[in-house]
Amino acid sequence: MPNPTAKILDGKALAAQFKEDMQQEVQHLVASYGRAPGLAVIIVGDDPASHVYVKNKKIACEKVGIKSFSHELAHTTTQEHLLGLLAELNRNPKVDGILVQLPLPAHIDADYVLKAIASHKDVDGFHPYNVGCLAVRQPELRSCTPYGCMKLLETTGVDLHGKEAVIVGASNIVGRPMALELLLAGVTVTIAHRFTENLQAHVERADIVVAAAGKQGLVQGSWIKQGAIVIDVGIHRLEDGTLTGDVDFAEASKRAAWITPVPGGVGPMTITMLLANTIQAFRTHVGDESTA
Numbered sequence: 001m002p003n004p005t006a007k008i009l010d011g012k013a014l015a016a017q018f019k020e021d022m023q024q025e026v027q028h029l030v031a032s033y034g035r036a037p038g039l040a041v042i043i044v045g046d047d048p049a050s051h052v053y054v055k056n057k058k059i060a061c062e063k064v065g066i067k068s069f070s071h072e073l074a075h076t077t078t079q080e081h082l083l084g085l086l087a088e089l090n091r092n093p094k095v096d097g098i099l100v101q102l103p104l105p106a107h108i109d110a111d112y113v114l115k116a117i118a119s120h121k122d123v124d125g126f127h128p129y130n131v132g133c134l135a136v137r138q139p140e141l142r143s144c145t146p147y148g149c150m151k152l153l154e155t156t157g158v159d160l161h162g163k164e165a166v167i168v169g170a171s172n173i174v175g176r177p178m179a180l181e182l183l184l185a186g187v188t189v190t191i192a193h194r195f196t197e198n199l200q201a202h203v204e205r206a207d208i209v210v211a212a213a214g215k216q217g218l219v220q221g222s223w224i225k226q227g228a229i230v231i232d233v234g235i236h237r238l239e240d241g242t243l244t245g246d247v248d249f250a251e252a253s254k255r256a257a258w259i260t261p262v263p264g265g266v267g268p269m270t271i272t273m274l275l276a277n278t279i280q281a282f283r284t285h286v287g288d289e290s291t292a
């Protein structure tokens with residue numbers, strides 16, 4: 001029996017709920033430790049989309065009471081200067097989390113820079129140490145987008161053990177850590193990438209599809225298995241200003257049981273997990289063992 005409409009995995013609503021809880025949590029932490037968790041945000045250059053992302057992250061911090069320290073650097077900033085700033089922030093006791101907004105200008109080696117962030121302050125969860133911890137089933141600071149996707153999957157109430165997942169995209173920041181998250185949750189995982197042959201055949205057998213290739217409409221609705229869960233990480237701005245994803249939402253939602261919208265799905269959860277990671281880094285920093 002076809003599902004006329006899939007249930008929406010509402011990232012916006014879930015994020016709002018998380019933020020409300022985090023606001024309370026931060027109030028308790030301030031009362032106990034005399035300061036709020038601090039997040040340093042570094043942006044290099046004038047990429048308009050990156051500036052919007054950074055602004056949204058700062059607003060989200062304010063909303064839950066996290067203090068944000070902004071570092072807006074010119075496009076011409078040298079790698080050496082950036083590394084010097086990171087060394088300072090790594091030492092700064094008021095800074096619990098450090099985020100370097102990507103992409104960085106071409107003259108800066110992003111992989112090298114990300115490794116220069118102290119792993120216990122790496123609230124984006126991109127440092128090889130943190131990705132490695134996830135790989136060996138001892139997660140510490142988890143990559144925000146996959147972490148947010150897992151929180152969305154949890155809300156379905158579906159037992160993930162033994163399910164077949166296909167992740168479309170194998171980047172360091174989404175596809176690969178997403179595979180590790182799903183593996184940790186007992187899912188059988190396939191990672192598709194630009195060299196994968198017959199993507200359709202892979203997607204057609206998936207109980208869970210995570211689309212993160214950055215290719216608008218790559219995943220066709222007719223490929224989706226009846227009753228699958230579809231998580232669309234892709235974000236594309238159309239000429240009329242509207243946002244869309246990697247999945248053909250209208251067709252896919254006729255077959256899926258659950259689906260994330262774009263916007264309002266994965267995006268709000270990514271920012272929310274950044275806040276959660278900052279609070280977690282603060283707790284580790286101050287030696288707080290309790291949970292809120």
Ligand code: NAD
Pocket residue numbers: 145168169170171172173174175192193194195196199212213214215218233234235236266267268270271
């Ligand atoms: P990326 O370009 O770094 O990686 C894309 C991956 O997709 C690569 O591994 C590539 O091999 C694979 N790919 C490309 N074409 C493919 C094809 N035809 N079939 C299968 N795989 C293919 O991108 P990224 O940084 O991982 O981002 C992916 C998308 O997710 C983008 O649209 C980005 O804007 C979005 N994104 C959203 C959030 C969010 O919070 N919602 C966060 C991060 C990224």
